Amino acid sequence: MILHIDMDAFYASIEERDRPGLRDKPMVVGGNPHKRGVVAAANYAARSYGIHSAMPTAQAKHLCPHLVVLPPRHGYYAQVAQHIRDIFHRYTPLVEPLSLDEAFLDVTHSHRLFGEPVDIGRRIKREIRAELQLTASVGVAPNKFLAKTASEAGKPDGFLVLDAAGAQAFLDPLPVSKLWGVGKAGNRHLQKLGIHTFSDLRTAPCAPLDELFGSWGRQLQELARGRDDRPVVPDHKAKSISHETTFAEDITDVVALRGWLLDLTRQVAARLRRNQLRGRTVHVKIRFSNFRTITRSYTLAQSTDVTQELWNAGLPLLMRNLPLHTRGVRLLGFSVSGFAADGPRQADLFSEPATIKQTRLDTVSDWIHARFGPASLARAAELMHATE
Structure with a gap:
């Protein structure tokens, strides 16, 4: 079984933790709005204004004039991320980081020491909160794609378990915009093909997907069927x-x-x-x-x-x-x-x-x-x- 653990609004949550006066105020971590800066992370109050990462900071300030903009502290975030990875390694050596704030963990062989995967996921979530005063969303599933989909569905501060028997029923009604790797442009292209949900995608004919996305279209279709055979690969391997x-x-x-x-x-x-x-x-x-x-x-x-x-x-x-x-x-x-x-x-x-x-x-x-x-x-x- 695989865990996907994703910190909630990581950079912004660290800043909120360290500066309690910013809680509930719209805030981003990013570059100077007067010098073509870009948003690196937005807290949930800022997201309610339509602000998101990679948005020009000037545009974010336009959407929310009273937005608080903080410069990134990359070294500090890396230190916190290392503490989080240390927590992961208490339970399994099979940890594959995706970025500073998220990782896959293979806990298939950890149950004899630490209990079932669900128990391990809950313990990790509790330890992150207790030791770092931060929240993480956790997905538990048979493969990496399902685990990541589960963690995203539960955000923020979520915990969701998907088993093989119930995975397809969970996936089918989801909009294709929730598919890993499909952004706004990809969503528009799929909508034009009449593909709106995971169910539409997994049953769609291959030809138009091949024409639009190339080999990536077949990969998307496999993911929509809940299939993902990629192993969790630690950095050292x-x-x-x-x-x-x-x-x-x-x-x-x-x-x-x-x-x-x-x-x-x-x-x-x-x-x-x-x-x-x-x-x-x-x-x-x-x-x-x-x-x-x-x-x-x-x-x-x-x-x-x-x-x-x-x-x-x-x-x-x-x-x-x-x-x-x-x-x-x-x-x-x-x-x-x-x-x-x-x-x-x-x-x-x-x-x-x-x-x-x-x-x-x-x-x-x-x-x-x-x-x-x-x-x-x-x-x-x-x-x-x-x-x-």
Whole structure:
């Protein structure tokens, strides 16, 4: 059995916890509304105004003039996320993070020590609340897709169990907009085909789906049938480590996309270092508003876990593949593969001093993030992005 655990409005909830005066006030974590900033997270009071992540902060302020905008504290959020992961690992070593605020857990073999999966899910939820004063939504199901669907259906502060026998009856009436990976544009395309619910999708003919989505259409149809055979893969066993984000609204602003890629790169690099991994091949995934999806890769001369080196490889992949007049980007992903098993890095006569400097910077940053939280460091580029 699989658990999907998703923190509720993670960044915003941390800020509310630390600043009780903000509770019940519309608030977002994001960039400066006067400098093309973007919303990273919105609390539930702000969401009632139609505000969501990836929305330009200026637009959010227009929807809610009295909106409170706080700059991100990425290092602090990473520290809290590490505490949450530590709670997960009390119950199973099979933990697959999707981002800082959500993960899959395979608890199939944990019942002898900790009880049934439902009991484990409730214990984790209680421990997160007791130790961090934060709420999580939990889905319990036979596979990853059903577990994620269950956790989302229960938000916020939810707990939902789906078993194999009742899963299809639960899925069939759901609108296709609830399908993992289908945003507003995908929903519009499906509506034009007369596909409104999961039931419509799972019984639809394949040809129009293939024409519209390519091979992804078949994957969506399998998910609508509740089928998902992907295993939970911990970082230390994975062939690649990745983060990706699907935007609620398509993004055309190149500065905003650079900022999102920087955040994804930083998260992947931290996971590499945490698992003592180094990779050679950097991948950037872009899905445009017309559902065309491309993945571009670059292989470095030697493996690395250095944030700056990964960023230097990933940014050109993004910039070279954004059309001059982009239709908009609906999904952005960053991953690293080709993990090293070749011992220490080989020295390079010219670049080694810079590499040593960056490695020391990453090491110190990781330590300060884990040890001090609110006083954590950030790179100048991150600070610039936080104020944009």
